[in-house]
Structures are given as C-alpha cells and as structure tokens.
Amino acid sequence: MHISRRSLMATVAVPGVSLAQGRWPNQPVRFITPFAPGGGVDTLVRLVCAKLGELSGQSFVVENRAGAGGNIGMTAIARSPADGTVIGLGSVSSLAISPTLRPNMAFDVERDFTYVGGLWQLPNLLIVNKDVPAQTVPELIALIRANPGRYTFASPGSGTTVHLAGEMFKQMAGLDMVHVPYRGGAAAQLDVQAGRVHMIFDNIPQSLASARGGQARALAVTGLERSPQAPEVPTMAEFLPGFELTSWAGIVAPAALPRAMVERLAELTRQALASRDLQAKFAENGATPWPMGPEALFDFRRASAAQLAPVIRASGAVVE
Numbered sequence: 001m002h003i004s005r006r007s008l009m010a011t012v013a014v015p016g017v018s019l020a021q022g023r024w025p026n027q028p029v030r031f032i033t034p035f036a037p038g039g040g041v042d043t044l045v046r047l048v049c050a051k052l053g054e055l056s057g058q059s060f061v062v063e064n065r066a067g068a069g070g071n072i073g074m075t076a077i078a079r080s081p082a083d084g085t086v087i088g089l090g091s092v093s094s095l096a097i098s099p100t101l102r103p104n105m106a107f108d109v110e111r112d113f114t115y116v117g118g119l120w121q122l123p124n125l126l127i128v129n130k131d132v133p134a135q136t137v138p139e140l141i142a143l144i145r146a147n148p149g150r151y152t153f154a155s156p157g158s159g160t161t162v163h164l165a166g167e168m169f170k171q172m173a174g175l176d177m178v179h180v181p182y183r184g185g186a187a188a189q190l191d192v193q194a195g196r197v198h199m200i201f202d203n204i205p206q207s208l209a210s211a212r213g214g215q216a217r218a219l220a221v222t223g224l225e226r227s228p229q230a231p232e233v234p235t236m237a238e239f240l241p242g243f244e245l246t247s248w249a250g251i252v253a254p255a256a257l258p259r260a261m262v263e264r265l266a267e268l269t270r271q272a273l274a275s276r277d278l279q280a281k282f283a284e285n286g287a288t289p290w291p292m293g294p295e296a297l298f299d300f301r302r303a304s305a306a307q308l309a310p311v312i313r314a315s316g317a318v319v320e
Contacts, residue, residue, distance in 0.1 A: 024084050024261050028059040032080075032088035034073025036066040040122075040205060040285060041249070045089055047281050048119060051272040069159070070094035071105055078112040082256040087116070087265065090252035092161060096304040100312045101159045109301070116251040116262055117269045118292030118300075120282060123223035123246045124165045125207035125233065127216040128199040129192050137220050137239040140199075141173050148176035154188035154197040157181050158317040162188075164308060165201035165222050165245045167315040172240045179315075192216060203247055204229055205286040222246060229286050248290060248304075250297045266294055 031049050035041040042064065049060035065073035074094045080086035095109050107113075126137070132151075134140035144151045155163035158181050170177050180197050182188040189206055191197045193215040200207065201222060208230055211218035220236045221227045222245045236243040251269060253262070272278055273289040282289055292300065 024264050025056055025058040027085065028061055029084065030063050030080075030086045031060045032063045032065050032073050032077050032086060034065055034067075034070035034089065034091070034094055037064045040203065041089075041091070043285055044120060044249075044282065044287055047278060047285075048269075048272060051275060051278050052268055055268050055271050069098055069102060071098065071102065071107075074098075075106045077252060078107040078254060080254045082114070082254040082258070084253075084257065084261045084265075087251055087253045089119075089249055090115070090301075091249040092247055092304060093159075095252075095301045096308055097159055097161075097164070097312065099305055100309045101317060109305075110298075112255050113252040114255055114257040114262055115294050115298040115301070116253055116257075117266045117294055118248065118250040118290035118297050119269070119273070120287040121223065121246045121248045121290045122287045123204050123221045123227050124161060124201045125204045125211070125218055125227075125230065126165075126169075126199060126201050126220045126222070126236070127192065127207045127211050127218050129195045129197070129216055130214075131195050132198050132217070134219070135217070137234070137236065140219060141175065141239075144173075144175045144177060149178065151175075151199070152178045152180050152197045154180050154182060154192055154200040156185040156188050156202075157183065158315075159312065161245055161247050162200065162202050163317065164311055164315065166199075167317075168243060168245055168311050169201070169236070169240070171311060171314060172243055201245075203286065208286065227286075228283065228288065245308075248300075250290070250292065262294060 033045045046062055049062050052060045065076050070093050077088035098105060099109055134143050153166040166179060185202060185206060188200055189202060189210060192200045193210055204227055210216040218233050220234050222236050224237050224244045226235055270291050273291045279289055
C-alpha cells in the first residue's frame with residue numbers, strides 16, 4: 001500500500017482511529033468527481049457510490065466539481081480534511097496526463113493524495129468512416145503511409161486520451177496524420193460518421209455504437225486485451241506491440257488519510273467491484289472492473305505518466 005510520509009505520520013499520531021471505534025464510515029461521505037454530471041464517467045461514479053453505500057450502510061454523496069481539465073475537483077480533494085469525510089475520483093486525465101500537460105497545477109499528484117484502489121478501465125476503440133477503404137489496422141497503416149498528410153483523426157480536445165491514442169498511433173507506426181480537435185466528443189463522432197474526418201480513437205461506448213449502427217467500421221481497441229464488449233475486435237498491440245492506452249480511474253483521498261480508513265475503504269471497494277450486479281452495469285457502460293490495491297494504483301499511475309509524457313510532448317498538445 002502506498003502511504004505518503006504525511007499519511008504515515010497521521011497513522012502514528014491518531015491511534016484512536018480504528019475499525020473498532022466507530023468503524024468508518026460512521027457518517028455520510030462526500031465523493032468528489034472532477035467530471036460534469038450526466039456523462040459516462042458520472043454514470044460509473046454513481047454506480048460505485050450506490051454500491052459503497054449499500055455495503056457500508058452510509059451514504060456516499062457524489063459532488064461534481066468539473067473544470068480546468070479536472071484540476072478544480074482534484075484541488076478540492078487535495079485540500080479537504082484527511083478525516084474520511086471526503087474522498088474522490090482520480091483518473092488518467094488528472095493523475096497521468098495533467099502533470100505533463102499542465103505543469104502549474106495547484107497540487108502534486110504524488111504528495112497530495114492517498115491512493116486507495118482502482119475502479120475501472122475503459123479502452124478506446126479505433127473506428128474509421130465508411131469511405132476509408134482499410135478493413136484492418138495494417139491496411140490502414142499502409143493507406144496512410146501512401147498518402148502522407150491526407151488522413152485526419154478527430155478528438156474532443158488536445159490532451160484527452162482520444163487525442164493521445166491517435167498521437168501514439170502516429171508515433172509508433174511512423175505516420176503523417178492531421179489531428180482535428182473538437183469541443184466535445186459528440187461533434188467529433190458526428191463528423192467521423194459523416195465522412196468529414198477519417199477516424200477517431202474514442203471511448204468504447206460511443207465508438208462501438210457508431211460501428212454497430214453501421215455509421216463506421218471498428219478496427220482495434222487500445223487496451224492490451226480484447227474488450228468483453230467487442231471480443232471480435234483485435235487490439236492495437238496485436239499489430240503494434242506495446243501499444244496501450246486506456247481511460248482508467250480509481251479512488252483517491254487527501255494525503256495523510258489514516259491507514260485504518262484506507263484499508264477499510266479499499267476492502268469496501270474490492271467488495272463493490274466483485275458484486276455481479278455492479279459488474280453487469282459496468283459492462284453496459286463499456287467499463288471493466290479494475291480491483292487494484294493502493295500501492296499498485298500508485299505504481300500504475302507513475303508508470304502511466306512516464307509512458308504518456310513523451311507522447312504528449314511530441315504531440316505539441318497544449319492546454320486550451
């Protein structure tokens with residue numbers, strides 16, 4: 001388990017915080033998410049919070065604090081008291097992309113949070129519009145190489161996983177493609193479907209709906225393993241070894257959260273992700289449960305940030 005020095009000091013200094021006294025949580029818990037209400041992430045967060053509430057007998061109240069690429073919500077978590085009344089959602093965007101994309105953040109991803117555990121992974125899915133003749137990733141690579149600078153890929157904005165998956169594809173395959181950023185995923189999807197942009201590496205629910213609706217063609221998922229939602233679609237790594245980029249998320253808390261609370265919350269999270277009803281609801285939303293422990297989540301975040309940093313720098317992505 002990763003416990004920061006501040007967390008370790010708190011554990012020593014507050015011996016009265018134990019499972020025997022009060023058995024945390026003994027009051028409602030605020031769950032801050034740095035995403036807007038109504039989206040796919042918000043849906044998953046609310047499913048998790050409902051299950052945590054069911055298991056613990058206390059309410060986990062979702063508080064949406066969107067804005068500034070997730071930095072508003074993450075700052076709110078970091079500045080909250082480390083007493084178990086506030087926890088929140090840490091994602092690939094805030095914890096692995098922003099440290100390179102936004103070097104002047106108001107928080108430090110390693111010092112200012114206690115890492116609790118993983119929640120889900122959500123792969124991206126490469127789709128091309130119906131006019132692109134390529135039927136496979138190798139055919140697409142050959143097509144783009146034969147037409148440098150002609151092919152375009154859409155994204156909901158610079159620095160998103162959708163954008164960076166396209167940049168990773170460019171860099172690993174040695175391609176000359178043009179990035180077309182939009183203000184939101186819906187507009188990007190519509191222009192791919194309409195043939196105005198050639199492709200997009202969008203989150204799997206949106207892209208899979210386009211492919212199964214006949215508006216586009218699915219070529220590959222960006223996780224290391226095939227998605228249970230689309231087992232017939234190969235992974236990018238089958239053609240470009242080492243290619244991996246998923247939208248992942250886990251629970252974080254303010255630094256110095258007492259160890260007993262970390263262990264209790266980690267156990268509740270594992271129980272929640274093991275429940276068949278939550279697994280079924282995750283599958284409906286394209287997500288795979290990700291029951292990763294505190295130390296493993298901390299290490300994964302660090303590895304993910306190291307993997308994405310050169311992709312971000314080479315892409316020229318800037319905060320918009």
